[in-house]
């Protein structure tokens with residue numbers, strides 16, 4: 001089956017206008033790289049001015065960091081102008097219907113909740129051009145489930161486009177195909193990832209695709225190891241960095257991903273993927289330490305309270 005999906009990308013369509021839904025860390029990062037590296041006409045859409053301001057500020061901060069290095073020989077004013085130029089090219093919108101009117105591709109990066117994603121896609125299905133490709137940045141839900149509310153025709157051009165945190169820095173995008181995704185749509189998503197300067201990998205619609213399927217059970221087992229008193233979190237992190245060459249240990253990585261996100265993915269998989277036998281119950285067993293930290297508001301890097309680390 002894999003061979004049916006060409007690697008030559010001969011079938012990929014011309015994409016110019018991309019609309020990204022969700023101005024959080026992932027959505028803003030995807031919009032940033034699409035506009036900056038990909039040269040696409042990008043619209044970033046969300047429900048409130050506050051959310052859009054947050055997105056704009058995430059993008060400005062990241063570009064400032066990038067241009068500080070890439071334009072080190074230029075003045076701070078010139079660097080700031082370059083940031084402004086890219087941010088100025090992105091359209092920010094609260095009007096979902098208008099935002100997809102001319103879209104060739106929609107990428108959704110809103111809250112990780114299947115019902116809310118389905119509702120958004122159902123609405124967009126009636127508003128976007130009929131040939132517009134739909135993609136979700138879900139990291140743990142079934143792409144087939146997320147696509148279940150759109151028309152039969154749209155399901156053929158529906159896939160997963162899963163980027164990684166921090167998006168401007170991480171080179172990977174997982175391109176996910178369902179049983180219905182056409183080679184044409186799949187190749188187009190692959191081509192977009194490449195034009196963004198990313199390295200695409202091909203995944204079927206299985207839980208967590210490639211990266212999270214391996215990373216989530218790994219992070220959870222690291223937490224249980226500390227709960228069992230076998231090692232300190234500092235030693236586990238040092239061990240995995242120096243003994244396995246990972247850039248971050250599992251606790252630093254959990255803080256980056258967000259402890260609430262980690263807990264949410266594990267809970268979702270416990271409820272939907274263990275009975276089906278797709279994931280073993282042992283791999284996603286609840287951890288009291290993780291749940292206590294989340295209840296305390298210690299959700300990781302994004303929280304003032306920190307996570308495993310301050």
Ligand code: 3HC
Nearest residue numbers: 062065066069139163164165166168169170247248253257
């Ligand atoms: N925007 C722009 N640049 C950024 C950035 C951002 N948001 N974040 C980091 N950078 C840049 C830094 O400026 C620096 O640039 P330089 O090399 O040119 O000086 C470079 O990235 C390295 O950053 P640091 O020196 O601060 O720190 P590190 O060398 O440790 O790199 C890291 C940071 C890239 C995050 C690295 O530690 C890493 O790869 N960690 C693992 C991250 C990971 O596994 N992410 C996946 C999480 S799972 C996920 O996202 C799936 C989700 O669905 C749950």
